[in-house]
Amino acid sequence: MVIIRREEGGDLDESAQVTEEAFRSMKQSSHTEQFITNALRRNGLLSVSLVAVDSESNKIIGHVAVSPVTVEGQETKGLxxxxxxxxxxxxxxCGTGSQLVNAALEALRSMSAIGCVVLGNPKFYNRFGFQHTPSLVLGIPGIPQEYFMFIHLDSSAVKPEGTVHYSSAFDATQ
Ligand SMILES: CC(C)(COP(=O)(O)OP(=O)(O)OC[C@H]1O[C@@H](n2cnc3c(N)ncnc32)[C@H](O)[C@@H]1OP(=O)(O)O)[C@@H](O)C(=O)NCCC(=O)NCCS
Incomplete structure (x- = not known):
């Protein structure tokens, strides 16, 4: 069985290794994802950080990070x-990635988040309700926009529009 729980202090090395291994053979990866998570944590921007633990081996087998993003020219609290x-x-x-995404979205809803963006494969992320939203544009050139998706998490009429920027922690290389 796989347990999803909040990251704890003793998890950091193991979860960074999981991230490094997960992205190792991925062509589109910068292979810096573990450094990004560490930089988010250092900068106090790790809004949600969950680990997936295999209950038999007690080993960490998955991780998800969530951080605030900004949208040019408008109030972005809650995004x-x-x-x-x-x-x-x-x-x-085996379903672990889906469990992590669902748990991260649940955590965001409990924080009264307005919504969440993701950059990834629509074949994976559409199932959770993430959709390409033309009014939200990723502020990184050269990436097909359909890979940038948004999910609305509250019932408010707030509809974020504009160019989305991730924090500078996403530039971390070590
Ligand atoms: C993406 C990732 C987290 C999915 O984790 P997982 O535990 O394999 O996911 P699940 O078992 O919950 O879901 C598997 C489903 O997602 C699909 N899927 C998984 N990765 C996918 C990808 N990169 N592109 C398209 N579909 C993908 C599978 O085909 C499967 O679909 P099905 O349910 O219709 O058979 C995992 O493959 C991973 O760590 N990949 C390397 C790092 C990465 O790409 N991270 C995401 C970057 S945004």
């Missing part, structure tokens, strides 16, 4: 970005 999301290659395709 977050999901990622990096990582599951150890040996444990992929």
């Amino acid at each position: 977050f970005g999901l990622g990096p999301l990582s599951v150890l290659p040996s444990h992929q395709r």
Whole structure:
């Protein structure tokens, strides 16, 4: 069985290793995702950080980070970005990634978040309700916009519009 729980102090090295391994063979990866999570944590921007633990081995097999994003020219309190999301290659395709995404969205709803963006494959993220939203544009050139998606998490009429920027922690290289 896989347990999803909040990250604890003793998890950091193991969860960074899970992230490194998850992205190791991914072509589109910068291979800096574990540094991004560490930089978010250092800068106090890790709004949600959950680990997936294999209850038999007690090992961490997955991790998800969520951090605030900004949208040019408007109030962005309550808008977050999901990622990096990582599951150890040996444990992929067993539902753990989905459990992590669902738990992260639940955590955001309990924080009264307005919504969450994600950059990734629509085939994976559409199932949770993430949709490409033309009014929200990713502020990174060269990435097909359909890979940038948004989910509305509250019932308010607030509809974020504009260019979305992740924090500078996403530039971390070590
Ligand atoms: C993406 C990732 C977190 C999914 O974790 P997982 O535990 O394998 O996911 P689940 O088992 O919950 O879901 C598997 C489903 O997602 C699909 N899926 C998984 N990764 C996918 C991807 N990169 N692109 C498209 N579909 C994907 C599978 O085909 C499967 O679909 P099905 O349910 O229709 O069979 C994992 O593959 C991973 O860590 N990959 C490397 C890092 C990465 O790409 N992170 C996300 C970047 S935004």
